[in-house]
Amino acid sequence: MANPTHIRQSDGPDLTFTEGKVFEKVFTDGMALVEETAAYLDGPGRKLSQTLPREASLTYAAWSMELTTRLMQAASWLVMQKAVQDRDMKRSDAALDKYRIRRDDPPLDASAQRGRGLPDLFLDLVERSENLYERICRLDSAIYGNGPKDTKSPVSLQLQELQRAAETGAFDPLRVWGNAK
Known part of the structure; x- marks a missing residue:
């Protein structure tokens, strides 16, 4: 028998996933x-971030923002799937690109930061969040199929611009940080 997450109907994705125990577990754990x-x-x-060494503090601040963004995207996707389950949203609407979730940027590598001054609990949350986000991206792809890969969110585009500016020397976050103290 085919995997229920891969079954499609002529008018859109199958609801089997959102009606199952797997979705309830992902929803509960994710939220x-x-x-x-x-x-x-x-x-x-x-409180702890205020006591971190400079480099760890910068990483903590950047990662906190990225972590929050990804978790909000994951929560939005989960709530949308719940709306599909409750028949408050059409499954064909949920398949629209604006509701899709996919990884545009590489995951945060918590294991590479261990021992570099960041709190272990923070790195554990980063790791668990990245695992959740990756799982939801795979579920989205399995349920709705692969969408356009070149579509980026406005936040991703701004982060790319900041990264390019930092790489070219147009923006030096360490210099800005030093001036803020």
């Missing part, structure tokens, strides 16, 4: 991770 990460970043993580 719990969003809450856990938000609580950490707003509480102990915020």
Whole structure:
């Protein structure tokens, strides 16, 4: 028998996935991770970030923003799938490119940052969040098929511009950071 996530009907993706236990588990775990990460970043993580060495502090700030963005994208996708499940949204609408989720940028590599001054709990959250995001990207692709690969979100485009500016020397985050102190 075919995998239910790959079954399609003539009018769009099959609902089997959102009606199953796998979706409920991904939804529950994903939303719990969003809450856990938000609580950490707003509480102990915020206090701890103020005591980090300069380089670790810069990485923490950048990664916190990226982590928050990816988790919000994942949560939005999960909520949208829930709307499909509850018949509050048409499955054909959920297949539109604007609701799709895919990885445009490489994942954050928490293992490469271990031992470099970032808190282990933060790196654990990064790792778990990256795993969730990757899983949701695979599910999206399995349910709705592969969409255009060259479509980037506005946030991804701005991050690319910042990266290009930093690489060319037009923007030096370390210099800006030093002037802010």
